Amino acid sequence: MKRKNDRKLQIIEAAIKIFAHKGFYHAKVADVAKEAGVADGTIYLHFKNKDDILISLFEIKMEEILSRFHAAINKKTNPIKKLKLFIELYFKLIEEDQNLAEVFQVELRQSSKFLKDYHNQKFIDFLNIIGQIIKEGQQQGEFRSDFHINTMKIAIFGALDELARQWILSNDPKFNLRDVAVEMTRTIVAGLLPINTGDVL
Amino acid sequence: MKRKNDRKLQIIEAAIKIFAHKGFYHAKVADVAKEAGVADGTIYLHFKNKDDILISLFEIKMEEILSRFHAAINKKTNPIKKLKLFIELYFKLIEEDQNLAEVFQVELRQSSKFLKDYHNQKFIDFLNIIGQIIKEGQQQGEFRSDFHINTMKIAIFGALDELARQWILSNDPKFNLRDVAVEMTRTIVAGLLPINTGDVL
Amino acid sequence: MKRKNDRKLQIIEAAIKIFAHKGFYHAKVADVAKEAGVADGTIYLHFKNKDDILISLFEIKMEEILSRFHAAINKKTNPIKKLKLFIELYFKLIEEDQNLAEVFQVELRQSSKFLKDYHNQKFIDFLNIIGQIIKEGQQQGEFRSDFHINTMKIAIFGALDELARQWILSNDPKFNLRDVAVEMTRTIVAGLLPINTGDVL
Amino acid sequence: MKRKNDRKLQIIEAAIKIFAHKGFYHAKVADVAKEAGVADGTIYLHFKNKDDILISLFEIKMEEILSRFHAAINKKTNPIKKLKLFIELYFKLIEEDQNLAEVFQVELRQSSKFLKDYHNQKFIDFLNIIGQIIKEGQQQGEFRSDFHINTMKIAIFGALDELARQWILSNDPKFNLRDVAVEMTRTIVAGLLPINTGDVL
DNA sequence: AATGAATGAGATTTCATTCAT
């Protein structure tokens, strides 16, 4: 049993690399097999079809990520600290495994719409980490309450995600995600604090 | 015998519809031809190949969008008003032509990495509309200066874009982009105002 | 009527050039039209289809060639002189219009087998010029009689033709067809003279 | 599961038959596949593309032919005997495998100009068998020396080749290649013997 | 379980030919 899972992970790691470099549609199953060092047919002992590789990859990796995020964030109690940490963790994640990041950013975004029967619950869970933090912030009076949590969690994720994407696409060495994390934390928190902006708008 | 440009636009409109519904990779050139009411071969009188349909589509539509945004935003002088307007225009754009929005959001994001020799200058121009607004805001002392314009323009675009994407993907009638515009304007402006957050972080 | 024929010849000249450079199958009717300076559709006012361009081209040009050869050769009476002249005329023909030569050599050879309903009578007539010369030579006792005219006319044509082909393909400036004509005349005549070779074979 | 080479040869044999009957350009890859009893896609496991079938076919068959000719001819020492043998072998080759002959005669002649990057070294080697025989003949004083070997090898090949082609195209049962071989040997040898023809020319 | 040769459906693209102007 352990062995079987090893082989599956081995294929997934190969798939991440290949999908990141060629894109899901341009990647051939044979490419993944070669990168994984197995025969083409072996892929089909572990995955239903090509789509299933992408879905499984996402499920498995996302589970790891969710655990990691939950574990780290639950150690803090202050919502602002939690938000700061989330941002740091997110950019660290991107930096650590660019290939995985690229697959998530580009391929899954596009694919979830076309992969049959795939409801992307893990992504929703991920967004909800932010949602939960904001909620606590509102409950504790640290954040304004004149916005919807569902809107804001998407907006925050979108901001971080787009920064991550542009960081991946650009190869500018001056584009440093740690600095970006500091900037973004400051700005996002500023945007959420209970400060009246009514007079300028 | 239609004017050459008419025929090209007719195919582009069909392509937007088809690509939005099926996705670029799942869409057949024959689908586009049928939707446009022309023969398959006619496509190739106007476009080099399938990729070229997507690129041309983007170039032409993006030009329109850039003009429209520039024209509207240049009528205002106050950076905060400009930012507010940008957000409104962006969501209006998404609402007006969901198919186009979907193609831009999903297909082009994925494709721009693989379409050969396609440097997406128009997208950079679009981002720079936000960049320019922020810059003016900083110069006029309306916004903080402790962040990079290039970071912030990406973040703002990412936030709006992700909201738009989720709006398109969800069909929740309660998810109203006009309300979102109001919320986001308030929050983004709050995030940029020259207010010290140092004490909470 | 004269005008109509002019237009047809104009297309034929263009076709010779295009077919010589690209080969019949790789040449597009549109290429021929462009080279001729007419619209694609105009071609079909003068020719039934693409095959018909090649056939007509051959018929018209071959008629000219046959007349020219007959006229020149009939001025001589001696079969050896006639043969010498034929060889000279043939290489001169090749040198004069390489494009036409190339079309005849490569395209027609291949095409006559696949062009529907085309029995290549003109080519037979051309071979028979040689046949007639040999026949006269035999009758006048200048040539041996222990070979078949039909065999020999093909062999002689083949020798000259292959030399022409290689001359066209090579661009060796030292490969001079006039010298070749001299050599070949000497050798062919030697091969036909009534000299017994029985002892060496 | 056949040996890889078996499968390739099987496809080549099918291709020879199909190309001979329909011509390279009119033959569909699907025709070859069907004749070979394999799926269309299988062709592409062994050949890069349709052109590659023709080139591979030529290379493989030509190698066989060159070996066979070299082996047989090297058993003789006398140049005249060698030439006689060459002629016999050539016509035998044509008779033995008419389909292959047809492909070589018609298709390759036409194609070699267009198949990209294909320098037909094997054909040059084949011509040089004749060249070598003539050279030996000259060195041993059996043949005249007042002609160029490079000219004569082409002429001899051309004569034989055109006879072969006409034999294939005609279906005349009286057209017998063995008789032709005898005639041609006599004539070619006569043409090369050191006999002065200066007085008749 | 693993292999990898074989499959064959399916998509892009070409281009000879037509016909309304």
Add this chain to the structure above:
DNA sequence: CATGAATGAAATCTCATTCAT
């Protein structure tokens, strides 16, 4: 007569998936 935009049949080639070994 001439045009050239439009047609659409047809062919090459790809690649996810299967299955005998």
